[in-house]
Amino acid sequence: MVTLFTLILGATVAHASAYIKPRASTTYPAIDTSLKVSVPTASVISEIDISQTTYDRLTPMVDGKPFFYNGIQLRADKLQMQWGLADNEVAEMYQMVAAAGYTHVISEISWLNIQPDATFNATKSTYIRGGTSQALNFGTSSSVKVGYQKGNENNKMLTYVQFDFSSYAAAEIDAARLRFYVNLGATNGTAFIGNLYGLSNNSWDPSTMTWQNGTPNHDGVDVTGTLNSDYFVASSSPSWDLLDGVQYYDFDCSDFIKNHASKGIASFVLQAQTNATSTVGITMDSSRGAHPPQLVLSSKSTWDWTYLNKLLGWIEAAGLKCELIWFGTETTGTTMDSRVPYHVLTHVKNYKVAADGSITAVMSKSTEPMYGVYWYYMDKNDLTLRALEKATLKTLFNYIGARDAALGSPKTVIGVEVANEPAVSRFHGSAFTPWQNPATWGRLSAFATESDFVARTMWEFCVNLANGVKESNYPVWTRTNDYTSTDGPNIAYNELMRSTSGIGTSLDFVGLDPYQDSRSFVYNYGHKPFTLGQAWDFTTGKNLPVIMENGGQYADAYALPIAAIAGGAFYDVYEMYGPDNYGLYVPADATTSNYTPVARGSYVSAVIHNNQFFKKMSNDLASRLAVAAGGSTLDFYNVLGGNTNLTGSFGSVGVTYAQIAGGAGVSIKRSATELVLGANSAATFTLSGIVPFGIASVQKGAYINNVWTSTGTASYITSGNNITITLVAYDVVRVMTNKGV
Numbered sequence: 001m002v003t004l005f006t007l008i009l010g011a012t013v014a015h016a017s018a019y020i021k022p023r024a025s026t027t028y029p030a031i032d033t034s035l036k037v038s039v040p041t042a043s044v045i046s047e048i049d050i051s052q053t054t055y056d057r058l059t060p061m062v063d064g065k066p067f068f069y070n071g072i073q074l075r076a077d078k079l080q081m082q083w084g085l086a087d088n089e090v091a092e093m094y095q096m097v098a099a100a101g102y103t104h105v106i107s108e109i110s111w112l113n114i115q116p117d118a119t120f121n122a123t124k125s126t127y128i129r130g131g132t133s134q135a136l137n138f139g140t141s142s143s144v145k146v147g148y149q150k151g152n153e154n155n156k157m158l159t160y161v162q163f164d165f166s167s168y169a170a171a172e173i174d175a176a177r178l179r180f181y182v183n184l185g186a187t188n189g190t191a192f193i194g195n196l197y198g199l200s201n202n203s204w205d206p207s208t209m210t211w212q213n214g215t216p217n218h219d220g221v222d223v224t225g226t227l228n229s230d231y232f233v234a235s236s237s238p239s240w241d242l243l244d245g246v247q248y249y250d251f252d253c254s255d256f257i258k259n260h261a262s263k264g265i266a267s268f269v270l271q272a273q274t275n276a277t278s279t280v281g282i283t284m285d286s287s288r289g290a291h292p293p294q295l296v297l298s299s300k301s302t303w304d305w306t307y308l309n310k311l312l313g314w315i316e317a318a319g320l321k322c323e324l325i326w327f328g329t330e331t332t333g334t335t336m337d338s339r340v341p342y343h344v345l346t347h348v349k350n351y352k353v354a355a356d357g358s359i360t361a362v363m364s365k366s367t368e369p370m371y372g373v374y375w376y377y378m379d380k381n382d383l384t385l386r387a388l389e390k391a392t393l394k395t396l397f398n399y400i401g402a403r404d405a406a407l408g409s410p411k412t413v414i415g416v417e418v419a420n421e422p423a424v425s426r427f428h429g430s431a432f433t434p435w436q437n438p439a440t441w442g443r444l445s446a447f448a449t450e451s452d453f454v455a456r457t458m459w460e461f462c463v464n465l466a467n468g469v470k471e472s473n474y475p476v477w478t479r480t481n482d483y484t485s486t487d488g489p490n491i492a493y494n495e496l497m498r499s500t501s502g503i504g505t506s507l508d509f510v511g512l513d514p515y516q517d518s519r520s521f522v523y524n525y526g527h528k529p530f531t532l533g534q535a536w537d538f539t540t541g542k543n544l545p546v547i548m549e550n551g552g553q554y555a556d557a558y559a560l561p562i563a564a565i566a567g568g569a570f571y572d573v574y575e576m577y578g579p580d581n582y583g584l585y586v587p588a589d590a591t592t593s594n595y596t597p598v599a600r601g602s603y604v605s606a607v608i609h610n611n612q613f614f615k616k617m618s619n620d621l622a623s624r625l626a627v628a629a630g631g632s633t634l635d636f637y638n639v640l641g642g643n644t645n646l647t648g649s650f651g652s653v654g655v656t657y658a659q660i661a662g663g664a665g666v667s668i669k670r671s672a673t674e675l676v677l678g679a680n681s682a683a684t685f686t687l688s689g690i691v692p693f694g695i696a697s698v699q700k701g702a703y704i705n706n707v708w709t710s711t712g713t714a715s716y717i718t719s720g721n722n723i724t725i726t727l728v729a730y731d732v733v734r735v736m737t738n739k740g741v
């Protein structure tokens with residue numbers, strides 16, 4: 001979901017004004033010339049049957065059987081981070097998803113979940129100050145300060161901070177950062193550069209040291225000693241992240257920690273870069289403050305499956321299947337530091353290159369860091385990062401495979417969204433804007449237009465991630481979801497590659513997050529091109545049409561899935577319950593932190609009844625192409641309301657639907673002698689001319705594992721050669737004839 005992006009980034013990042021739709025072409029040069037589409041070698045857990053031989057529609061298959069795709073998102077991360085729900089409360093929500101009749105739940109797993117960074121709060125900190133404060137000790141203060149004013153000793157200050165990371169257990173440290181929290185904005189609002197130095201001397205005492213004495217490595221604000229022996233340059237504030245307002249500030253200290261800090265302990269001094277023209281200074285939380293300085297250590301080879309096991313445990317306990325959303329370097333166009341380990345952020349970012357040649361990272365910062373502080377735009381053509389992320393997905397799915405085997409193969413995970421609402425143009429701009437890194441976007445010049453380059457970039461980016469899944473021991477279907485204001489992977493290009501001999505694709509399908517409360521919109525989605533912000537066609541080639549996120553808050557939410565299915569698409573809801581306020585459920589009273597979920601409206605019980613209704617014929621809904629999409633055996637009645645489309649056929653037998661309570665109907669020709677009828681509200685079906693074929697049985701019931709299970713006969717009246725069957729809401733009725741119609 002993109003709400004957060006709009007809120008936090010909308011103001012700070014200039015979006016491309018006019019998005020140029022990428023065209024599809026086989027002639028684009030490869031950016032990664034070694035990229036090949038991977039084909040699973042392990043037996044597949046799930047896939048899309050695109051042959052249209054056994055089944056007439058593109059059919060999602062799980063464990064070799066058609067799978068009725070009817071999902072809903074549950075964002076465990078938001079429930080816990082934003083609402084503070086306990087594990088048992090989240091587990092209960094998964095039970096509710098299952099009870100609501102969904103066939104699967106969609107939940108996120110982030111790179112940081114499986115490779116968590118280790119965080120150490122400062123164990124010591126203080127600052128020293130010149131002038132009238134030169135003999136004062138600030139060792140008990142909850143704040144530390146840095147500052148500088150030429151010629152005014154009173155405004156000169158240095159901050160000292162120390163960390164003990166001797167308990168760090170991971171194999172190695174690949175990246176490290178130091179994070180300070182500024183609690184009082186810059187002096188006179190003047191943003192300035194901070195210089196961070198690592199020190200060799202760890203024997204300083206914050207409870208006694210002053211500007212005058214007891215403090216290592218300084219002469220005034222100058223850091224003293226022998227460079228690269230007594231002190232080391234760690235990093236300075238980059239031009240796009242000067243010390244300024246009240247928020248967090250990170251300083252990279254990877255080199256110092258990896259190569260120079262003594263084992264398990266590290267001391268730093270932070271200095272305001274001396275400035276001849278203005279007074280600069282900042283106040284930060286100390287080790288005794290509410291947001292103590294933090295040392296964050298990141299390791300590429302450390303894996304932690306605790307969260308994944310917990311998440312899948314909740315899902316398995318509810319008897320659900322799940323699709324995972326991979327929160328890697330690309331979630332709604334950004335790379336959030338709350339979702340990726342720090343070692344990832346040391347890769348190439350996208351830069352804005354100004355006319356004078358100066359560069360600025362394309363990023364934004366959040367002052368509300370629940371979802372991260374730094375939001376970068378990592379370069380999608382950073383081939384080293386691509387390789388790392390692919391290997392990470394492969395490791396994740398290999399683990400899921402090993403876990404699944406150990407549990408007796410419940411096959412809980414059935415698919416993965418490899419990138420959530422991905423974008424290239426969002427940060428890259430359009431029409432050759434300078435938002436790029438010349439080093440990695442250098443291939444741009446090989447393309448005729450930027451939009452061609454965007455199409456190729458997005459395809460390679462997504463296919464590379466999908467390859468990691470396909471190459472694992474647990475291959476599942478792969479997908480991405482577009483948002484209307486982002487480019488997303490070009491559906492036409494993915495389909496062109498799929499159909500090009502010797503190329504293909506490992507990205508199984510692409511869908512949209514339309515957020516449209518419209519029955520006709522979702523109906524059209526599965527069989528027609530349409531315009532929503534731009535032109536789309538999710539029926540291109542062999543793409544499985546799926547509405548990937550649509551609001552759960554719509555009072556019409558019960559009528560949208562059947563309209564989508566009638567038009568040939570599958571349908572996912574955003575969301576079951578959560579702080580984004582799109583849920584079917586809302587908190588009893590969020591203002592008093594009463595997070596007992598309550599149905600948002602009376603429509604929610606109809607949503608649930610519809611799901612259970614679909615389950616009675618799920619194999620057919622999964623595998624038969626709807627009449628509207630060109631099929632012949634799966635037909636729907638009155639899905640748009642207004643008493644429209646009330647007739648169909650069963651061979652030479654006419655089928656006429658009459659709603660009694662405003663609902664929709666379905667008919668399925670299972671064979672020449674087997675017709676299935678269903679209605680999601682009270683209705684009648686008249687089968688005209690059926691009597692001469694001989695009525696063998698008319699029963700209510702359901703298909704369980706595609707086998708009919710009767711709950712009793714259904715009453716009907718005969719009029720001449722016609723019969724009329726009355727259904728109550730959510731009935732499914734099977735009519736068997738003696739002779740084929």
Ligand SMILES: *[C@@H]1O[C@H](CO)[C@@H](O)[C@H](O)[C@H]1NC(C)=O
Nearest residue numbers: 119120121122289290291292
């Ligand atoms: C660091 O300090 C904060 C604030 O006191 C605390 O909430 C957090 O648990 C501490 N983290 C660690 C790793 O000790």
Ligand SMILES: *[C@@H]1O[C@H](CO)[C@@H](O)[C@H](O)[C@H]1NC(C)=O
Nearest residue numbers: 190192193273274275277278
């Ligand atoms: C010094 O201050 C000026 C004026 O605010 C600013 O433009 C410049 O970037 C500062 N230089 C440093 C090194 O902080």
Ligand SMILES: *[C@@H]1O[C@H](CO)[C@@H](O)[C@H](O)[C@H]1NC(C)=O
Nearest residue numbers: 201202203204214215216217
């Ligand atoms: C470390 O700093 C303290 C305080 O300035 C000083 O007393 C001590 O001699 C220093 N140690 C070394 C090895 O330089």
Ligand SMILES: *[C@@H]1O[C@H](CO)[C@@H](O)[C@H](O)[C@H]1NC(C)=O
Nearest residue numbers: 149155187188189278279280
């Ligand atoms: C803040 O700015 C004002 C106006 O420019 C100036 O007079 C004052 O000295 C500045 N204060 C500091 C602490 O630099």
Ligand SMILES: *[C@@H]1O[C@H](CO)[C@@H](O)[C@H](O)[C@H]1NC(C)=O
Nearest residue numbers: 523566628636639640644645
């Ligand atoms: C209704 O029937 C018309 C004519 O057969 C068809 O074009 C249209 O797609 C149908 N609409 C629905 C919602 O079934």
Ligand SMILES: *[C@@H]1O[C@H](CO)[C@@H](O)[C@H](O)[C@H]1NC(C)=O
Nearest residue numbers: 654656688689719720721722
């Ligand atoms: C049977 O149904 C057809 C089509 O709806 C209708 O024209 C006909 O009159 C019906 N016959 C009887 C005897 O009800």
